[in-house]
Amino acid sequence: MTEVSRQLKKGVIEILILSLLSEDKMYGYQLIQELDTRSNGVFKMKEGTLYPVLYRLEDSGYIESSWEKERERRSVPRKYYMITDEGIRALGNMKQELETLIDAIRLITG
């Protein structure tokens, strides 16, 4: 992965996480898998990258977490992340800004 690719991915990771969580609540491992599967392996997130982003989003009030014990027998409960109303509004703004950026880039690069 080139440095440019890494920086570009970094720039959009918050939008991608908020987008996934706008569909449904998810736990950390699930988010990693979803990002990987849906992007056809382009967004292979490492734990060290994902969780600090989740912490930032949580501290900003865009997402919140809660513990859930599933019906099936499990030794540990799951920690689900879910988007907040503020997160939904932020996601809308981010998407708009991203579109503006992509349009501008296309105007330049053709």
Added chain:
Amino acid sequence: MDRINRYVDEVLSFIIADNKTKERIREDLVLQLSEATRTEDTDSVLARLGDPREVAREFMDSIYEDKSELLNELLPNLSENAKYLEPAYEYRSKTTIFGLPLVHIKFNRYGRPALAKGIIAIGTVSLGVVSIGAIPIGIISIGALAVGLISLGAVALGLLMALGSVAVGAVAFGGVALGLGAIGGVCLGKIAIGGVAAGTVAIGNEIDGEYMLRIGQAGPEAVTEAAALIRAAFPKLPDWIVDLFSGLVKYFPGS
């Protein structure tokens, strides 16, 4: 589960972050690894994550992506540390005289010297009209190493009067006394009165001088004899000074 916990502990040992963040990471990593081991064996999961130092580095890179956040985290800690440099105790009276507080008391932590300046100054090093401390300097100084016009201390240097184990001054009282007038166990001065006395006038048990009086042989007339001796040596000396010194003779053993 133990292996997962050990692995996470190792990752955390390489992460520099506040406790809250570390606790979050611990919680999420343990959950993440536990989740993964539902479908994979522990060895494969840990191998996929790789070297704990590398995992820690990824977290650090991501946590401190925005350096200003790092600074915000560090600055409160710095101010917390700075507290240890603040005085352990300080009192400065609101009343001032000639710009100096009437009373200034200051002591630092861990024996770091503290300078107190005031009309009445109390501190490791104190400067004032009345100074008290380890090293007091003032008109009246009381302390371990006292320097002043009138000084009282283990070692006392007094321009006018010094009183201490070792005393040096115009008039010095002490175990070892050096002065124009020296009174003590071992004394050296123009007028020396003590156990071992040396001077122009030497009054004591062991004596050496021009005008000498051995107290042990003087009997009850010692005070009168001492006064006569001092007058003979220093005829211009005011009577009150003569009386002051000769009067002290009666307090010495042997007289």
